[in-house]
Amino acid sequence: MVVMTGRFASGPFPPFPAGLSPAGTNRRGKEHAMKKILCNPRNLLVLFVLCGVALLAALLFFSPYQGPVVAYKLALVCVAAITGLVFDFLAFPYALPSSYLDRDWRDDPEAAGEDGQPDFPVADGYHGPFCAALMRRALIIAAFVVAVALGL
Numbered sequence: 001m002v003v004m005t006g007r008f009a010s011g012p013f014p015p016f017p018a019g020l021s022p023a024g025t026n027r028r029g030k031e032h033a034m035k036k037i038l039c040n041p042r043n044l045l046v047l048f049v050l051c052g053v054a055l056l057a058a059l060l061f062f063s064p065y066q067g068p069v070v071a072y073k074l075a076l077v078c079v080a081a082i083t084g085l086v087f088d089f090l091a092f093p094y095a096l097p098s099s100y101l102d103r104d105w106r107d108d109p110e111a112a113g114e115d116g117q118p119d120f121p122v123a124d125g126y127h128g129p130f131c132a133a134l135m136r137r138a139l140i141i142a143a144f145v146v147a148v149a150l151g152l
Contacts, residue, residue: 076148084144088137100130
C-alpha cells in the first residue's frame with residue numbers, strides 16, 4: 001500500500017471520480033434533490049412548458065412582431081393534432097387503445113397500480129393489438145401535424 005504525505009495526502013477515503021462519493025456520505029445535497037425533481041417523469045411536462053414559455057418570451061423580447069405569427073402557427077399545429085385524434089376516433093371506433101385494457105379506466109381514473117405494476121394493465125394476449133392501436137394513433141396524428149406544418 002502506498003501512503004501519500006504532504007499536500008498529496010488524501011482524507012480517510014480514496015479519491016473518487018467527479019460526482020461520485022463513497023457510500024454513506026451525502027455531499028451532493030441540493031444538487032441531487034434538484035436532479036431528482038427535474039428527472040421525475042411526472043415533472044417533465046411542467047419542465048417542457050416552462051422551457052417553451054421561456055423561449056417564447058425570448059422570441060418576443062428580440063423580435064416582438066413575430067409573436068402573432070408564432071401564435072398562429074402553434075394554433076394551427078394544435079388544431080391539426082386535435083383533428084388527427086378526432087379522425088382516429090371516428091375512423092376506428094372499435095379499435096381504441098383503451099379498449100384493450102384489462103378493465104375500464106373510466107371507472108376509476110385515479111387508480112394507482114401496486115408497486116411496479118401498471119395502473120391499467122393490458123388484457124392478456126392483446127399486447128400486439130394494443131401496441132398497433134397506439135402506433136396507428138400516433139402515426140395518424142403525426143401525419144396530420146406534418147401535413148399542416150408543410151402547408152405553413
